[in-house]
Amino acid sequence: VTGKKSMPEEQRIGSILLADCGTVTTKAVLLDRVDGEYHFIACGEVPTTAEFPWADVSIGIRQAVEAITEITGRRFFDAGGNLICPERAGQEGVDIFAATISASQPLQVVLSGLVRDLSVASGERAAAGTYSLVKTILAADGRDGVLSEEERVRRIRDAAPDVICIVGGTDGGAATPVLEFVEAAALACALIEDGNTRPRILFAGNSRLRERVASLLDGQIELRVADNVRPTLTEESVYGAQAELDALYVSEKMGRLPGVDTVSGWSPVPLAPTARAFGRLVHYLWYLGDPSRGVLGVDVGGANTVVAAAFGGQLHTTVRSDLGTAFGIERFLQQRGVERILRWLPEAMPAEEAQGLLLNKELRPASIPQVLRELWLEQALARELIRSALETAQPGWKPGAAQVHPRLLPLCDTIVVSGGVLAHAPRPGQAALIVLDALEPIGITTLVLDEHGLAPALGNVALVKPLAAVEALDGGGLVNLATVVTPVGRARRGETVLSVRISYDGGGSVEVEVHYGDLEVLPLPPGQQATLELRPLHRFDVGLGGPGRGGKRRVSGGLVGLIVDARGRPLRLLAHPERRQQQLRQWLLDVGG
Amino acid sequence: MYYPSQSQATPLTVVRRERVLPVPGQVLVEIGDRVDPQQIVAEAALPGEFRIVPVARLLSVSPRRAARMMRVKPGDAVEAGQVIAMRRGLSRLAVRSPIAGRVTASGAGRVLIEADSPTLQLPANLYGEVAAVIEGLGAVIVSRGAVVQGVWGNGAEGFGVLRCLVKSPDEPLLAKMVDASCHGAVLVGGTGLEEGVFERAVEMDVRGIVLGGLPAALLARARQTRCAIVATEGIGALPMATPLFRILSTNDGREAAVNGSMRLRAGVVRPEVIIPLPAEATSTSSTTEIGAPLAVGMRVRIVRAPHLGATGTVAALPPRARSIETGARVRGAEVDIGLEAPVFVPLANLEVLY
Numbered sequence: 030v031t032g033k034k035s036m037p038e039e040q041r042i043g044s045i046l047l048a049d050c051g052t053v054t055t056k057a058v059l060l061d062r063v064d065g066e067y068h069f070i071a072c073g074e075v076p077t078t079a080e081f082p083w084a085d086v087s088i089g090i091r092q093a094v095e096a097i098t099e100i101t102g103r104r105f106f107d108a109g110g111n112l113i114c115p116e117r118a119g120q121e122g123v124d125i126f127a128a129t130i131s132a133s134q135p136l137q138v139v140l141s142g143l144v145r146d147l148s149v150a151s152g153e154r155a156a157a158g159t160y161s162l163v164k165t166i167l168a169a170d171g172r173d174g175v176l177s178e179e180e181r182v183r184r185i186r187d188a189a190p191d192v193i194c195i196v197g198g199t200d201g202g203a204a205t206p207v208l209e210f211v212e213a214a215a216l217a218c219a220l221i222e223d224g225n226t227r228p229r230i231l232f233a234g235n236s237r238l239r240e241r242v243a244s245l246l247d248g249q250i251e252l253r254v255a256d257n258v259r260p261t262l263t264e265e266s267v268y269g270a271q272a273e274l275d276a277l278y279v280s281e282k283m284g285r286l287p288g289v290d291t292v293s294g295w296s297p298v299p300l301a302p303t304a305r306a307f308g309r310l311v312h313y314l315w316y317l318g319d320p321s322r323g324v325l326g327v328d329v330g331g332a333n334t335v336v337a338a339a340f341g342g343q344l345h346t347t348v349r350s351d352l353g354t355a356f357g358i359e360r361f362l363q364q365r366g367v368e369r370i371l372r373w374l375p376e377a378m379p380a381e382e383a384q385g386l387l388l389n390k391e392l393r394p395a396s397i398p399q400v401l402r403e404l405w406l407e408q409a410l411a412r413e414l415i416r417s418a419l420e421t422a423q424p425g426w427k428p429g430a431a432q433v434h435p436r437l438l439p440l441c442d443t444i445v446v447s448g449g450v451l452a453h454a455p456r457p458g459q460a461a462l463i464v465l466d467a468l469e470p471i472g473i474t475t476l477v478l479d480e481h482g483l484a485p486a487l488g489n490v491a492l493v494k495p496l497a498a499v500e501a502l503d504g505g506g507l508v509n510l511a512t513v514v515t516p517v518g519r520a521r522r523g524e525t526v527l528s529v530r531i532s533y534d535g536g537g538s539v540e541v542e543v544h545y546g547d548l549e550v551l552p553l554p555p556g557q558q559a560t561l562e563l564r565p566l567h568r569f570d571v572g573l574g575g576p577g578r579g580g581k582r583r584v585s586g587g588l589v590g591l592i593v594d595a596r597g598r599p600l601r602l603l604a605h606p607e608r609r610q611q612q613l614r615q616w617l618l619d620v621g622g
Numbered sequence: 623m624y625y626p627s628q629s630q631a632t633p634l635t636v637v638r639r640e641r642v643l644p645v646p647g648q649v650l651v652e653i654g655d656r657v658d659p660q661q662i663v664a665e666a667a668l669p670g671e672f673r674i675v676p677v678a679r680l681l682s683v684s685p686r687r688a689a690r691m692m693r694v695k696p697g698d699a700v701e702a703g704q705v706i707a708m709r710r711g712l713s714r715l716a717v718r719s720p721i722a723g724r725v726t727a728s729g730a731g732r733v734l735i736e737a738d739s740p741t742l743q744l745p746a747n748l749y750g751e752v753a754a755v756i757e758g759l760g761a762v763i764v765s766r767g768a769v770v771q772g773v774w775g776n777g778a779e780g781f782g783v784l785r786c787l788v789k790s791p792d793e794p795l796l797a798k799m800v801d802a803s804c805h806g807a808v809l810v811g812g813t814g815l816e817e818g819v820f821e822r823a824v825e826m827d828v829r830g831i832v833l834g835g836l837p838a839a840l841l842a843r844a845r846q847t848r849c850a851i852v853a854t855e856g857i858g859a860l861p862m863a864t865p866l867f868r869i870l871s872t873n874d875g876r877e878a879a880v881n882g883s884m885r886l887r888a889g890v891v892r893p894e895v896i897i898p899l900p901a902e903a904t905s906t907s908s909t910t911e912i913g914a915p916l917a918v919g920m921r922v923r924i925v926r927a928p929h930l931g932a933t934g935t936v937a938a939l940p941p942r943a944r945s946i947e948t949g950a951r952v953r954g955a956e957v958d959i960g961l962e963a964p965v966f967v968p969l970a971n972l973e974v975l976y
Contacts, residue, residue: 052887075625076970080890082628082913092625099623134888179674182734186669216734219696219727220672223646245730332887356886359841384838385858391886392773392856393925395627397952397970400927404948455949 042497044116046097046105046123047486048090049303050077050130050292053331053355053394054449055086057093058483059101059123060501067497067504071100072481076395078288079132085288086132112295125497126296127489130289131303131333133282135160135350136274139190139228141167141181141210143197148234151258151265152196154425155233157347158271159278160302160333164188167213169197169206178213185217190228191281193217194270195242198235200260207234211242218250227251229277233258233270253277267425271346275305301489303328308337308346310488311445315339318442323431325441327415327468328485329448331394332356334414336422340439341429347422352414354407354450355394358387365413372602373409373466375613378402397453404455408463411450415467433471433570434517437598440472440572446510447479457588458550458620461511465592469600471517472572473561473582476510476589509555509587515594518569518576520545526595527571528564531584533557541593548619549593557586589620623915624953628974629892629923630771631866637769637896638753642760643744645669651761653754657746659781659879664760667739673720677707678731680717685731694733698725706733747779747879749898768873768897770866772852774836775882775893780829780850784897786810786874792861795833797822804828808850808878808895810870813861815840820847830880832870832895834931835860850882852893855931863923863933865975873897912976916969922957926971933975934959940966 044061058072073096078089094105103120107113113122138161142149145168156163165188167181176184185193193214198207214230221227232242233255246252256269283289283302293300301309311326318324326337332353337346351357362370367380370387386406390396398404428439446452446464454460461476479485487506491498516527527543531551543549553559561582568576584591596616603609616622647666651657678688691707694700700719707717723737750765785807787799795811797818808830809823814837823831830850835858844851854866862870878897885891916922918939924932928947938956944966945951955972956964 076627078625079888092623095623179672182672182674212730216674216727216732219734220669220736247729381838382858385835385856388838388841389856389858389925393627393973394886395970396926397950397968398926398948399968399971400947403927404950453950455951 042124042494044123044125045487045490045497045501046094046126047483047490048093048126048128048292049482049486050079050086050090050128050132051303051330051482052132052333052353053077055089055093056482057090057097058481059097059103060504060506067501069481069504071097072483073097077132079286085291086130086286087288087291090128090292114295125298125490125494127298127486128292128296129301129303129306129485129489130283130286130292131160131330133160133278133286135162135333136192136278136282137161137188137190138163138274139165139167139185139188139193141193141195141197141214142234143169143203143206145170145172147262148197148259150424151267152194152233152270154265154347155196155258155267155270156194156274157349157421158267159275160282160304160348160350161274161278162350164190167210169210178209178216181210181213182217182220185214186220189226192229192231192274192277194231194233194274196234196258196270198238198257199262200236200257202235204235204238204241207238208241208245211245215246215250229253231255231270231273231277233273236260265425275302278302298489298493301485303330303485304333304335304337304346304348306485306488307335307447308344309491310484311337312339312344313488313491314443314445315342321430322440322442323428324443324445325438325468326445326447327418327464328479329354329411329414329450331449334418336415336418338422338426340426340431343427345422345426347418347425349414349418349421352417354410354414354448355390358391358410361414361417362387365417370406370409370413372609373412373613374405375610375617376402376405377606377610378406407450408454408459411463412467415463419468433572434598437517438468438470441470441474443475443477444468444470445477445479445484445507447482447484449482452478452480452482456622457510458622459617461513461589461592462616462620462622465513465594466600469598470513471515471598472570474513474515475585476513476587477507478510478588479506480508481506509585511587511589511592512553512561512584513592513594514561514563514571515598516543516565516569516571517598518565518567520567520569522546524567526566526569527593528566529593530562531591532560532562534559543593543595545595545597547593547595548616549595550589550620551591551593553584553586553590555586555588559584559586561591592620624969625913626916626922626969626972626974628912628976629773630769630894631863631869631975633768633869633872634766634899635769637748637750637765637767638762639748639765639896640756640760640762641744641746642756643742645742646758647742649755649758649761651752651755653752655752656750657752657763658749659745659747661746662743663746663752663763664744666742668742670723670739671721671737672723672726673735673737675706675717675720675733675735676731677717677733681707681709681715683709688731689729692728692733694725694728696725696727699723700725700735706735745779747781747881748896765896765898767899768869770832770854770869770895772832772854772893772895773856774853775884776844776847776851777884778848778850778882779880780808781877781879782806782808782829784808784810784870784873784876784878786871788812791834791864791867795819795831800826800828802826808832808880810867810874812867814859817843820844823847823849830878830882830895832880834862850880852880852882852895860931863931865921865933869897870895916955916972916974921975922955923973923975924957924959924967924971925973929959929965929967932959937964
C-alpha cells in the first residue's frame with residue numbers, strides 16, 4: 030500500500046473476525062488470508078439481542094458468529110464460551126477480533142448558549158460528533174422569547190438530560206449571561222435528588238470563566254471542562270467538547286449496554302462507537318488519497334445516520350441520532366413532511382399509505398421490504414435521511430481548496446457508503462443512485478460500498494494492526510461500487526457537455542458524448558483498470574483544475590461501472606408528479622436499478 | 623439458526639409481570655400478597671412545582687449579605703407565607719415563601735423551594751399474587767390467563783370487561799357501536815376505527831380499545847385519549863391477526879387488563895391485553911420456548927406485504943437464499959398460511975407467536 034504516511038512493519042496476522050452491534054442488526058464477518066491476500070470468507074447477520082428475552086448484546090454476536098460456523102465449519106468459541114484467540118490449528122478461533130457498537134441509546138443533552146447562530150450552533154455541532162440527542166436548547170439571544178430563570182430550570186429538569194452543555198461567550202468576552210446559565214443548571218441539578226440520575230455539566234464556553242464556574246458549582250455537581258467552542262466570533266473549535274461528549278457516551282451509554290463487558294473481553298482493541306470508528310476509517314482513507322480533495326462517508330443505520338468528512342487532514346463526524354431508517358420516523362415526518370420522501374418514488378403512493386409503512390418500520394425495525402413499492406419507499410427515505418444529515422454536517426466543514434463551487438458538495442476523491450439500506454440494496458445501481466441523489470457529488474469520485482457493514486470495525490483494527498487492516502480493506506472490507514464523473518456547468522437539456530473515452534488496460538476502448546440531463550453508465554467491471562479521458566465542453570467543470578479543463582485519470586472498475594451524471598447540479602426534480610415518476614424510473618433504468 | 627422477534631398470543635399461560643415505578647419510591651406489597659387490579663403496589667413522589675426566590679434582589683442587598691439574612695437552610699420545610707429571610711434595622715423587610723414545600727438549595731442570593739410533590743400511585747392492574755418485590759421500585763405479579771401482545775400502544779392503562787364489538791377481524795370500529803353497554807368496558811375492534819369512537823369512548827368511560835391497525839391520521843388523537851389503546855398489527859388499515867382476534871372474542875364478557883405502555887428501544891416494552899382466567903394453569907399452553915431459534919412447526923406472523931398480518935406455521939427452512947420480488951436474495955422460511963402452497967417469507971419478516 031502506498032500512502033502519504035508510511036506504516037510501521039508489524040507481525041502479519043491471519044484471520045480477522047469483526048462484529049458490529051447496531052440498534053437493529055448485529056453483523057459478524059470473517060476475513061482470512063488466502064495465498065497471501067485477504068479475502069472475505071463468510072458473514073452472519075442476526076437481530077440485535079440488547080432486548081428481551083436476551084438482554085445481552087454478546088448473545089447476538091455469538092449468534093452471528095454461529096452463522097459463520099454453519100458456513101465454514103470453523104469453531105470460534107471454546108466450551109466455556111470464550112473466544113479462541115489466536116487461531117489454533119484445525120480451523121479453530123481467530124487471530125484478532127474487533128467490534129463496534131451503536132446499539133445503545135444516545136446521550137441526552139441540554140444545550141445552553143448565548144447566540145443561536147454562533148455559540149449554540151457550534152455547541153450543536155459538538156454534540157453531533159457523537160450519539161446524542163439535543164433535547165432542549167436554551168439561548169440568551171431572545172429569539173425564542175426571554176426565559177425567566179425558573180423557566181430555564183424547569184426546562185432543564187423536564188428534559189432529564191445526561192449532560193448539560195454550557196457554551197457561549199468568546200474567550201474574555203461575555204460573562205454574566207453565561208454564569209446565569211451555570212446557576213440555572215446548578216439549581217436544576219439540585220432538584221434531582223437521585224445522585225445517579227443527576228446530569229453532568231460540560232462547560233465549553235468563555236474559558237476565562239472556568240474558575241468561577243467551578244466555584245458556582247462548588248463540587249456538588251460533576252463538572253467537565255473543554256475548549257471554548259467559539260473562542261472568537263469567527264473561530265470554531267468543537268473537538269474538545271466533542272471528545273468529552275463522546276467519552277461520556279462511551280462510559281454512560283455504551284458501557285452500560287448489557288453484555289458489552291463480555292464482548293470487550295474478547296477483543297484486544299477497545300470497543301468503539303460505530304460512528305467514531307467509521308470516522309476513523311474515513312480519515313484514514315483521506316491519508317491514502319489526494320490531499321487537495323476530501324473523503325466522505327455516509328452510514329445510514331436503523332437508528333442513526335452518520336456523515337464523516339475528512340478535508341485537509343481534519344475529520345468532521347456528524348451523528349444524527351434522531352434519523353434512521355426505522356427509528357425517529359414520526360418526528361422526521363412531522364418536521365419535513367411525507368411529500369419530501371414521496372417525491373423520490375418512481376410510482377404514485379398515497380401519503381397515508383406511505384406514513385403507515387414508514388411508521389410500521391419503527392414498530393418492526395428488523396423487517397425488510399418484500400415488494401417493490403415498499404423498497405422504493407425505503408430508498409426514498411434513505412435519500413432524505415442523508416440529505417438531512419448533510420444539512421447538519423456541511424456548515425461545520427472546512428473543505429479549503431476542495432470547495433470549488435459554493436453551495437455544492439466539495440470535491441471528494443472517495444465516498445464510503447454503509448448501512449443496511451445501501452449495502453442490502455437488491456441491485457448495486459440502486460445504492461449508487463441513492464448516494465448520487467442525496468449527496469450530489471461533483472467532479473470525479475469513487476463510490477465505495479461497505480458491503481458487510483464491518484468497515485468501521487476494521488478501522489478499529491487499524492489502531493493496533495494498521496497493515497493488516499489496510500490489506501483487509503482491499504481484500505473484502507470495502508468494494509468499489511462505481512466511479513462517478515459529474516460535470517458542473519450550464520447548458521440546454523440535450524446539449525453535448527462532455528466527451529468521455531475509456532481505454533481498458535486489457536485493450537479496447539469506449540468513447541461517448543454525454544448530453545446535459547443524461548445519466549450514462551459505461552462498462553467498467555470490478556477488477557478492470559482503465560484510463561479515463563475527459564474533454565468537457567461549454568466550460569463545464571469535471572474537477573480537473575477548473576471550468577473547461579479536461580485530462581486523464583486512472584480508474585478502477587466497480588459493481589456498477591463508470592457513471593457519468595450530467596443531470597446538473599443542484600439536481601432538479603420535475604414538478605409534475607407523473608413526469609417526475611417517469612424521470613425517476615428512467616434514472617433507475619439507466620443505472621441498472 | 624435464526625432468532626426472530628417474538629410476540630405473545632396465548633389463550634392460557636402463567637403471566638409474570640413487573641409493575642415498576644418510573645422513579646424510585648415505596649413498595650406497598652409483600653411477597654405472597656394477593657392483589658386485585660385497583661390495588662396500589664407502589665407509590666412515589668413525582669417532581670413537583672418549585673419557585674426560585676431572589677432574596678438578595680428583594681432585600682436590595684448583595685448576595686453575600688443576603689446569605690446572612692436567611693432564616694432557612696437546604697432541607698428545611700417551609701409553609702406558604704413563612705418568612706425565609708429578613709433584613710433588620712430601620713427599613714425592616716421580610717421575604718416570605720410563595721409556596722409550602724422544602725428548601726432545596728440556596729446561594730447566590732436566591733432560595734430554591736420545591737413544593738410538596740404529587741404522588742404517583744401504581745395499581746397492580748392484574749389479579750394475582752406478588753412473587754417478588756423490586757426494592758424501591760415495584761413488584762412482580764404472577765397471574766394466570768390469556769395474553770395478547772400488540773405493537774403500538776398509547777401509554778395508558780385500564781381494566782374492564784371485554785366487549786367484542788365486531789364480528790370479524792377486518793371489520794372497523796364505528797362510533798355508533800359504542801353504546802351504553804360499553805360503559806367501563808374494554809372494546810375489541812377489527813381493522814381501524816372512526817374518529818368519533820374517541821368521543822364516545824370518553825362519554826362511556828371506556829377503559830380500553832384493542833384493534834388491529836390504527837390509522838396514521840388518528841395517532842395524535844389516540845395519544846391524547848385517556849383510555850388505553852392497543853393496536854395489535856400496527857399503523858394503517860390492518861385487520862387483526864385471526865388467532866389474536868379469536869382469543870379476544872372467545873373471552874368476550876370476561877375482565878381484561880389493557881396496558882398501552884410501549885418502548886421501542888432500551889428495554890423494549892410491548893403493549894398487551896391480559897385476560898385473567900380462573901383455570902389452575904401451572905404451565906403455558908404455548909410450546910415455543912422463549913428465545914428459541916426459528917424451527918419448523920413454529921407458529922408465526924408475517925409482518926410485511928404481500929402477506930402482512932397472515933399467520934401460519936413454518937413448513938420448511940430452505941438452507942439457501944432465494945430471490946424475492948424486490949430482486950434481493952434472502953434467507954427465508956416457507957410458511958403455511960392456508961393457501962394452496964406454503965409462501966416464502968424472508969426470515970426478517972417473521973415474528974414467532976408463543
